[in-house]
Amino acid sequence: MPGRTHKIIRICERQGVPVLADMACIGAGEWVTTPKRRPPQGELTTTERTVNRGLSAARVPVERGIARLKSWRIFRRARYSPNRMTSIATAVLTLERHR
Numbered sequence: 207m208p209g210r211t212h213k214i215i216r217i218c219e220r221q222g223v224p225v226l227a228d229m230a231c232i233g234a235g236e237w238v239t240t241p242k243r244r245p246p247q248g249e250l251t252t253t254e255r256t257v258n259r260g261l262s263a264a265r266v267p268v269e270r271g272i273a274r275l276k277s278w279r280i281f282r283r284a285r286y287s288p289n290r291m292t293s294i295a296t297a298v299l300t301l302e303r304h305r
Contacts (some may be wrong), residue, residue, distance in 0.1 A: 219237040222231075224237070224263050225237055225239065226261055227240050227265075228240065229241055239261060240261075241258040241262070242257065249270055276297060280294060281294075281295075
């Protein structure tokens with residue numbers, strides 16, 4: 207997960223910002239809330255399924271935003287530093303607002 211490399215999770219923790227992530231981030235730390243995995247040869251409880259659905263619903267706006275950014279060609283194959291990508295993302299979001 208990129209957050210581990212760029213210390214995003216630690217920054218969010220320091221700022222008190224909760225991190226909701228998908229299953230790819232399981233094990234990223236206590237501050238990261240991820241869906242519950244189905245146990246081997248078992249099923250999730252009704253409560254666990256409900257919590258997983260809630261996490262998924264909370265992440266939908268972010269996922270849509272990321273998909274919208276990826277519609278811009280510059281983000282599809284970008285290999286820039288995170289600092290430079292922040293500047294580019296700011297410019298793109300400004301353009302999106304005026305669209």
